[in-house]
Amino acid sequence: MADYETFELGNLVLQSGATLRNAKLAYKTHGTLSRSKDNVIVYPTFFGGQHTHNEGLIGEGRALDPRRYFIIVPDMLGNGLSSSPSNTPPPYDRARFPGVSLYDNVMCQHRLVTEQFGVERIALVCGFSMGAQQSFHWGALFPDMVERIAPWCGSARTSPHNFVFLEGVKAALCADDAWNGGWYDRQPGKGLRAMARVYAGWAPSQAFYRERVFLNMGFSSLEDYLITGWEGRYLQLDANDILAMVYTWQHGDISDNPLYEGDFLKALGSIKAKSLVMPSRTDQYFPPEDNEIEVGHMPNAELRVIPTIWGHIGGGPGRNPEDTRFIDDALKELLAS
Amino acid sequence: MADYETFELGNLVLQSGATLRNAKLAYKTHGTLSRSKDNVIVYPTFFGGQHTHNEGLIGEGRALDPRRYFIIVPDMLGNGLSSSPSNTPPPYDRARFPGVSLYDNVMCQHRLVTEQFGVERIALVCGFSMGAQQSFHWGALFPDMVERIAPWCGSARTSPHNFVFLEGVKAALCADDAWNGGWYDRQPGKGLRAMARVYAGWAPSQAFYRERVFLNMGFSSLEDYLITGWEGRYLQLDANDILAMVYTWQHGDISDNPLYEGDFLKALGSIKAKSLVMPSRTDQYFPPEDNEIEVGHMPNAELRVIPTIWGHIGGGPGRNPEDTRFIDDALKELLAS
Numbered sequence: 297m298a299d300y301e302t303f304e305l306g307n308l309v310l311q312s313g314a315t316l317r318n319a320k321l322a323y324k325t326h327g328t329l330s331r332s333k334d335n336v337i338v339y340p341t342f343f344g345g346q347h348t349h350n351e352g353l354i355g356e357g358r359a360l361d362p363r364r365y366f367i368i369v370p371d372m373l374g375n376g377l378s379s380s381p382s383n384t385p386p387p388y389d390r391a392r393f394p395g396v397s398l399y400d401n402v403m404c405q406h407r408l409v410t411e412q413f414g415v416e417r418i419a420l421v422c423g424f425s426m427g428a429q430q431s432f433h434w435g436a437l438f439p440d441m442v443e444r445i446a447p448w449c450g451s452a453r454t455s456p457h458n459f460v461f462l463e464g465v466k467a468a469l470c471a472d473d474a475w476n477g478g479w480y481d482r483q484p485g486k487g488l489r490a491m492a493r494v495y496a497g498w499a500p501s502q503a504f505y506r507e508r509v510f511l512n513m514g515f516s517s518l519e520d521y522l523i524t525g526w527e528g529r530y531l532q533l534d535a536n537d538i539l540a541m542v543y544t545w546q547h548g549d550i551s552d553n554p555l556y557e558g559d560f561l562k563a564l565g566s567i568k569a570k571s572l573v574m575p576s577r578t579d580q581y582f583p584p585e586d587n588e589i590e591v592g593h594m595p596n597a598e599l600r601v602i603p604t605i606w607g608h609i610g611g612g613p614g615r616n617p618e619d620t621r622f623i624d625d626a627l628k629e630l631l632a633s
Numbered sequence: 634m635a636d637y638e639t640f641e642l643g644n645l646v647l648q649s650g651a652t653l654r655n656a657k658l659a660y661k662t663h664g665t666l667s668r669s670k671d672n673v674i675v676y677p678t679f680f681g682g683q684h685t686h687n688e689g690l691i692g693e694g695r696a697l698d699p700r701r702y703f704i705i706v707p708d709m710l711g712n713g714l715s716s717s718p719s720n721t722p723p724p725y726d727r728a729r730f731p732g733v734s735l736y737d738n739v740m741c742q743h744r745l746v747t748e749q750f751g752v753e754r755i756a757l758v759c760g761f762s763m764g765a766q767q768s769f770h771w772g773a774l775f776p777d778m779v780e781r782i783a784p785w786c787g788s789a790r791t792s793p794h795n796f797v798f799l800e801g802v803k804a805a806l807c808a809d810d811a812w813n814g815g816w817y818d819r820q821p822g823k824g825l826r827a828m829a830r831v832y833a834g835w836a837p838s839q840a841f842y843r844e845r846v847f848l849n850m851g852f853s854s855l856e857d858y859l860i861t862g863w864e865g866r867y868l869q870l871d872a873n874d875i876l877a878m879v880y881t882w883q884h885g886d887i888s889d890n891p892l893y894e895g896d897f898l899k900a901l902g903s904i905k906a907k908s909l910v911m912p913s914r915t916d917q918y919f920p921p922e923d924n925e926i927e928v929g930h931m932p933n934a935e936l937r938v939i940p941t942i943w944g945h946i947g948g949g950p951g952r953n954p955e956d957t958r959f960i961d962d963a964l965k966e967l968l969a970s
Contacts, residue, residue, distance in 0.1 A: 456855055457834065457842035463859060464831035468805035471827035490808035494801035494831050497794065502920050505794035518793055522800060580917065583839050 300324040300347055300377065303408045308379070311553070314394035316384065321404050322377035323347065323370040326354050327362030329413060336418045337367045338405060338434065342425040342612075343541050344533060347371050350427070352614015359627030365419070370405045372426065374540030378404075381478075381536030390536050391478025395543045398426070399553045402433040420631060421569075422446035424611045425582070426541070429454070429548045432590075435567035436550040444630050445567070448574035448602065448623055449611035451586045453560055454548040458581045461498055462542050468494045469535060478536050488535060492526040501578035501607030509606065564593035571597035572630045574623065579608045600626060637661040637684055637714065640745045645716070648890070651731035653721065658741050659714035660684065660707040663691050664699030666750060673755045674704045675742060675771065679762040679949075680878050681870060684708055687764070689951015696964030702756070707742045709763065711877030715741075718815075718873030727873050728815025732880045735763070736890045739770040757968060758906075759783035761948045762919070763878070766791070766885045769927075772904035773887040781967055782904070785911035785939065785960055786948035788923045790897055791885040795918045798835055799879050805831045806872060815873050825872060829863040838915035838944030846943065901930035908934035909967045911960065916945045937963060 300322050308319035324347040329336065337360060339350055347369040354360045360367050371377040373396045381393035388394060409415045421434040421442055428450020435445040436452070451458070472487030474480055500509070508518075515521040530538070550556070551563035573591050575584040584601050591599040602622050604610035610619040637659050645656035661684040666673065674697060676687055684706040691697045697704050708714040710733045718730035725731060746752045758771040758779055765787025772782040773789070788795070809824025811817055837846070845855075852858040867875070887893070888900035910928050912921040921938050928936040939959050941947035947956040 455839065455843055456845065457837075457839040459855070460830075460842060460859065461834040464801070464805065464827075464834045467827035467830040468801065468808055471805055471808040471823050473810040486808050490801075490804035490827075493797075493804040497798040497801045497835075500794075502792065502794040502918075502922065505797060506792055506923070508793065518796070522797065581839075585839065586843070 300371070303412055305379075305404055305407065308400075308404065310394055310400050311397045312395045314388065316379055316388055316394065319379040319404075321370060321373070321379075321408055323368055323408060325369070326360070326367040327365050329366040329415070333413070333415050334417060334419065335365045336409070336413070336415050337365045338409065338418055338421045339367055339369050340401070340405065340421075340423045340427045340430040341369065341372045341375060342423065342427045343545060344375070344529070344538070346375055346377055350423075350613050352612070352620060353624060353627075359624050359631055368409065368413075370408060372430070372541065372544070373401055373404065374537055374544060376534060376537050380534070381540050382534040393536060393540050395547065396540065397552065398429055398433050398544060398548050399437070401544070402430055402437055405430070406438065416441065418442050420444040420446060420627070422448075422627060423450070424448055424613055425450045425608065426545055426548070429545070432550050432567070435569045435571065436563045437553070437555060439566050439568040442569045444571070445569045446572045446574065446627055446630055449576050449579055449582050449608055451548070451582055452550045452564060452590045454546055455586050459546050461581045462546050465491050465494050466539065466542055469538065475535060478539070480535065483531070484535050485531065488530045488533070489527045491538070492530040493522060495530070496522055496526040498580050499608045501580065501605055503578060503605035504607055507605065561593050564590055565595060567594050568596060570630065570633060572600060572626055573597055574600050574602050574611075574626060576602045576604050576606065576608060576610045576619075578605055578610070582608060637708070640749055642716075642741055642744065645737075645741065647731055647737050648734045649732045651725065653716055653725055653731065656716040656741075658707060658710070658716075658745055660705055660745060662706070663697070663704040664702050666703040666752070670750070670752050671754060671756065672702045673746070673750070673752050674702045675746065675755055675758045676704055676706050677738070677742065677758075677760045677764045677767040678706065678709045678712060679760065679764045680882060681712070681866070681875070683712055683714055687950050689949070689957060690961060690964075696961050696968055705746065705750075707745060709767070709878065709881070710738055710741070711874055711881060713871060713874050717871070718877050719871040730873060730877050732884065733877065734889065735766055735770050735881060735885050736774070738881070739767055739774055742767070742771075743775065753778065755779050757781040757783060757964070759785075759964060760787070761785055761950055762787045762945065763882055763885070766882070769887050769904070772906045772908065773900045774890070774892060776903050776905040779906045781908070782906045783909045783911065783964055783967055786913050786916055786919050786945055788885070788919050789887045789901060789927045791883055792923050796883050798918045799883050801831050802828050803876065803879055806875065812872060815876070817872065820868070821872050822868065825867045825870070826864045828875070829867040830859060832867070833859055833863040835917050836945045838917065838942055840915060840942035841944055844942065898930050901927055902932060904931050905933060907967065907970060909937060909963055910934055911937050911939050911948075911963060913939045913941050913943065913945060913947045913956075915942050915947070919945060
């Protein structure tokens with residue numbers, strides 16, 4: 297039995313002009329919506345993740361405490377649970393799955409929150425990585441609805457360097473002939489393994505490898521970490537789903553929508569929510585500098601750097617106890633304010 | 634006509650146990666060897682480079698001034714001019730080309746310098762990237778022969794993170810079925826292009842892309858930079874040659890030889906040469922921290938960080954005028970001391 301719900305989006309018209317008919321948004325909730333509907337937290341998922349991967353920060357005694365808050369975890373389109381290349385029927389299936397933006401995602405989530413739950417105010421939108429990017433989008437697209445945002449290890453707009461890093465990930469996956477332009481019968485294993493190795497260089501930091509942190513994570517060697525920790529992880533995903541999420545990531549930009557028409561500074565300046573922006577000190581593709589620039593244009597934002605050598609993955613919910621505690625403490629402080 | 638010479642190495646027994654018969658070391662010299670043979674500079678090449686790519690730092694008025702110094706630029710094994718998969722006759726050709734270490738390279742260069750030129754003292758060994766790694770090796774392997782070393786954008790030992798970055802490069806190249814385990818008839822273009830895109834994320838820095846420096850380098854867009862600047866570059870190289878150089882790089886370690894038997898700190902401590910170690914501040918795979926640790930164990934070394942946003946490529950000879958000037962000034966100072 298599925299541990300999640302599905303919200304029927306009907307005919308979903310995307311920014312790209314495509315219509316996904318009978319589109320679906322998977323989500324999971326934790327806790328109970330209060331009578332006054334004032335205890336809502338939206339906590340979107342990250343690249344390659346599903347709602348379960350967010351749960352390392354949810355629990356009794358945590359900031360995201362289901363005894364107090366009603367926590368909605370919407371699954372990102374393309375992640376294999378919400379509408380994705382791998383689960384969409386023809387004709388928009390597989391290689392024909394259209395490009396989906398973070399704007400599209402957040403507009404769907406807004407419908408879920410308002411139509412399904414009748415919610416008008418959100419206490420907090422928070423998330424890791426692409427979840428952080430969705431948090432920024434919520435803040436910019438619904439400034440009068442969102443009281444707080446806490447994006448960590450993610451940016452309001454995907455930087456050119458981040459875009460190029462993802463070009464490498466894509467190219468490695470698609471270099472495998474078995475990928476066949478997305479019309480594979482079996483998963484392109486060689487390509488998935490190649491992209492996993494590319495990714496492995498980016499997600500942790502130089503210092504993470506220098507200090508061989510992976511040896512304390514249940515891996516017996518560097519090669520075991522690459523095979524089990526990285527190849528094993530991406531072999532579980534569908535190649536077209538991965539590429540759909542990469543598209544979404546590469547096109548991340550809070551101002552690329554009718555509201556802001558590309559005026560990035562205006563979009564940043566419109567985020568009224570009290571914002572706590574937390575980059576990892578050693579993140580190689582969402583470096584603190586990008587957030588520093590963004591926070592400088594946000595009226596109500598604080599930059600708080602996570603002091604970790606785990607690189608990007610330090611922000612993974614529950615991944616590293618120390619970093620998870622840092623984030624949890626920060627979320628508590630933000631929610632109390 | 635070739636613009637370089639070839640030194641016949643005869644039967645070259647490698648660290649791996651393989652023998653490359655009739656092995657060749659290509660090299661180019663600039664200037665004239667003085668009667669007392671006291672004006673020698675050795676300036677090895679970098680990954681994917683040949684002797685011509687080193688010339689951006691050689692010239693009248695430069696530190697590496699051929700009017701004053703006799704500058705020997707040895708081509709690294711695997712670079713397509715010295716013995717390489719692409720130019721070695723069977724049976725050690727193509728996919729059978731053996732793993733070559735930086736120790737192997739420097740021992741060959743030592744033979745060139747002593748047997749061909751009768752040189753007993755070297756004023757300076759310097760180089761960029763893998764050329765820096767060879768400089769460190771010279772310092773550790775011939776401490777009584779080398780007076781100065783100036784490695785920039787390279788380390789004495791390839792770090793685990795650097796190793797993983799190269800795993801991604803390799804995996805992207807080899808994901809192309811056309812690679813065929815190294816037994817291709819035509820170059821695996823898709824794989825070469827994929828590795829080029831992976832590499833493009835690593836070699837410049839986040840800030841280089843943020844500030845769109847490539848637009849001032851003759852490229853018309855980010856995509857043009859990726860296609861012309863990166864794909865175009867690697868399409869000119871032979872896939873097996875690339876993999877041979879990656880092997881050499883991944884196994885870089887000044888202590889992995891009979892002299893030091895893996896005792897890295899002992900090897901660092903044995904470098905008597907006056908050493909000026911120059912990382913790029915924004916280098917993603919040879920970060921300043923690695924050099925800082927190394928310099929801390931070298932008896933006669935200074936760390937001097939190149940203040941650039943160009944990342945690793947800032948150190949490319951002649952690549953960025955400002956960084957080239959910084960390096961040239963530092964070499965002048967070192968040679969004068």
